Amino acid sequence: MTGSEESPSFRLAYVPGVTPAKWVRIWNERLPDIPLTLVQVPAGEAPDVLRAGEADAGFVRLPVDRTFFSAIPLYTETSVVVVPKDHLITAADEVTLADLADEVLFHPLDDVFDWDSPPGEPAFERPATTPDAIELVAANVGLLIVPQSLARLHHRKDLTYRPVVDAPRSSIALSWPEEATTDLVEDFIGIVRGRTVNSTRGRTADQPPAEHKRKRSEQTGTRQKPAQAKSAGRTPRGRTSAAKRGKPRRRS
Numbered sequence: 001m002t003g004s005e006e007s008p009s010f011r012l013a014y015v016p017g018v019t020p021a022k023w024v025r026i027w028n029e030r031l032p033d034i035p036l037t038l039v040q041v042p043a044g045e046a047p048d049v050l051r052a053g054e055a056d057a058g059f060v061r062l063p064v065d066r067t068f069f070s071a072i073p074l075y076t077e078t079s080v081v082v083v084p085k086d087h088l089i090t091a092a093d094e095v096t097l098a099d100l101a102d103e104v105l106f107h108p109l110d111d112v113f114d115w116d117s118p119p120g121e122p123a124f125e126r127p128a129t130t131p132d133a134i135e136l137v138a139a140n141v142g143l144l145i146v147p148q149s150l151a152r153l154h155h156r157k158d159l160t161y162r163p164v165v166d167a168p169r170s171s172i173a174l175s176w177p178e179e180a181t182t183d184l185v186e187d188f189i190g191i192v193r194g195r196t197v198n199s200t201r202g203r204t205a206d207q208p209p210a211e212h213k214r215k216r217s218e219q220t221g222t223r224q225k226p227a228q229a230k231s232a233g234r235t236p237r238g239r240t241s242a243a244k245r246g247k248p249r250r251r252s
Contacts, residue, residue, distance in 0.1 A: 013058030015043040017149030057176035071175040077147040079167035094163040104142030106133040113168045
């Protein structure tokens with residue numbers, strides 16, 4: 001069972017276009033005894049996977065239901081139009097939606113954009129998936145607007161892409177069910193936010209989850225003792241401390 005004391009583990013979902021390798025590497029360095037399992041899911045299914053407990057946290061595309069999920073926005077992607085390499089659009093460094101008004105633009109069923117009105121001329125049918133739409137672009141049937149990471153993911157030698165400056169954009173966030181914010185989720189949040197292994201907001205690698213709060217409390221108490229002694233000054237405890245140091249302030 002994920003997060004159990006007997007065999008703790010962490011399952012991380014991620015949507016196409018996200019590359020979690022950097023964070024997974026840091027996790028393995030800091031928590032080598034707790035395996036991290038990657039679960040790739042379609043963007044539209046990621047919330048359901050997290051709701052069902054099939055993953056502890058996930059890199060998802062916004063928006064998510066903030067009444068149920070916590071989310072930390074990470075970055076917003078540039079939107080691009082994927083075109084054949086010999087298309088006229090490749091003569092420009094970037095384009096607008098108006099430049100695509102006369103082009104057939106695919107709107108696949110798994111499109112990550114919530115278009116109020118899809119731009120361009122409608123295709124004869126909606127492809128089932130983004131990879132299907134990429135194949136149709138390669139066949140010179142139409143064009144496709146996607147986040148840049150998906151254009152790179154489905155790269156082909158006969159295709160290229162150009163930024164669309166006024167297209168909707170897709171944002172990536174780390175998300176998890178708010179009521180399931182476990183110690184391991186907090187550990188991963190710390191990694192994503194760039195906290196060091198000794199950060200006061202995260203556990204160190206050699207502290208098991210059950211010991212975290214007790215250890216942190218003891219460390220905090222230890223740090224406060226010198227300040228208490230200094231402010232007390234005249235208390236018997238303070239004199240005892242000074243005597244032990246062997247450096248009394250006055251001699252009579």
